[in-house]
Amino acid sequence: MTIIDAHVHIGRFMPPFREGSDDFVADLIDSARSVGISRLVVTSLGNRGYTHYPTPQEFRAANDHVLEAMARFPDVLIGFCYVNPRYKEESLGEIDRCIVAGGMKGIKLWISQKASDSVVDPILARAAELGVPVLQHAWYKTTGNYPDESTPADVAAMARRHPTVNIIMAHLTGAGYRGVIDIAPYPNVHVDTSGGDPESTVVEFAVRELGAERVVFGSDAPGRSFGVQLGKVLGAGMEDERRELILHGNVERMLGL
Numbered sequence: 091m092t093i094i095d096a097h098v099h100i101g102r103f104m105p106p107f108r109e110g111s112d113d114f115v116a117d118l119i120d121s122a123r124s125v126g127i128s129r130l131v132v133t134s135l136g137n138r139g140y141t142h143y144p145t146p147q148e149f150r151a152a153n154d155h156v157l158e159a160m161a162r163f164p165d166v167l168i169g170f171c172y173v174n175p176r177y178k179e180e181s182l183g184e185i186d187r188c189i190v191a192g193g194m195k196g197i198k199l200w201i202s203q204k205a206s207d208s209v210v211d212p213i214l215a216r217a218a219e220l221g222v223p224v225l226q227h228a229w230y231k232t233t234g235n236y237p238d239e240s241t242p243a244d245v246a247a248m249a250r251r252h253p254t255v256n257i258i259m260a261h262l263t264g265a266g267y268r269g270v271i272d273i274a275p276y277p278n279v280h281v282d283t284s285g286g287d288p289e290s291t292v293v294e295f296a297v298r299e300l301g302a303e304r305v306v307f308g309s310d311a312p313g314r315s316f317g318v319q320l321g322k323v324l325g326a327g328m329e330d331e332r333r334e335l336i337l338h339g340n341v342e343r344m345l346g347l
């Protein structure tokens with residue numbers, strides 16, 4: 091069976107560091123394949139580490155890495171374009187460069203803005219025109235979110251304003267049960283299964299509240315282990331047809347694969 095991981099990161103700062111090479115990406119792909127994952131949706135959030143508010147120069151350089159990696163592993167990697175909506179014109183230009191010209195298949199929004207902020211609207215409008223999904227970070231943190239970090243309620247607000255855009259809300263086990271309930275009324279929002287460690291019944295809860303069509307497998311590797319994260323889906327109680335939607339069918343539909 092094909093298994094597609096909808097949430098993976100690469101970065102030039104990630105080990106192993108070997109002069110003049112980018113072995114990290116090859117090692118990551120080997121690691122995914124070792125547990126049966128054949129295709130990876132990848133983003134880069136920066137070349138030198140994670141900057142919460144990347145400049146256009148920084149997000150372009152991050153996307154350059156993804157374009158390079160896609161060219162090297164075209165049968166495995168599917169790139170999403172990372173932008174900072176606070177730079178509207180530069181972000182729209184970058185979406186054209188990466189998606190229209192470069193073959194990426196979606197947009198990644200992280201923590202430079204809340205999803206409920208109207209600053210994201212031009213980006214979502216462009217996603218609607220292009221028919222590509224938006225992978226939006228979200229979390230409910232007991233320690234408090236970063237100032238511009240979205241909660242699932244923020245994602246719900248974005249979805250309400252942009253009902254024709256397929257949104258993938260990241261981190262089921264960061265959003266939790268409350269996060270699933272927040273997005274349930276908006277059929278254009280999906281949730282990926284990444285986040286914390288596996289937790290009994292949380293995937294089944296998402297399937298019951300949202301339908302299997304709105305749940306996608308994502309690991310958030312290399313921050314999390316491919317195998318442990320895949321175990322959340324393989325170990326959840328459900329019919330095989332539903333599990334297949336989560337492991338590949340839903341992403342194939344959204345990306346037109």
Ligand SMILES: [Zn+2]
Binds near residue numbers: 097099260310
């Ligand atoms: Zn992530």
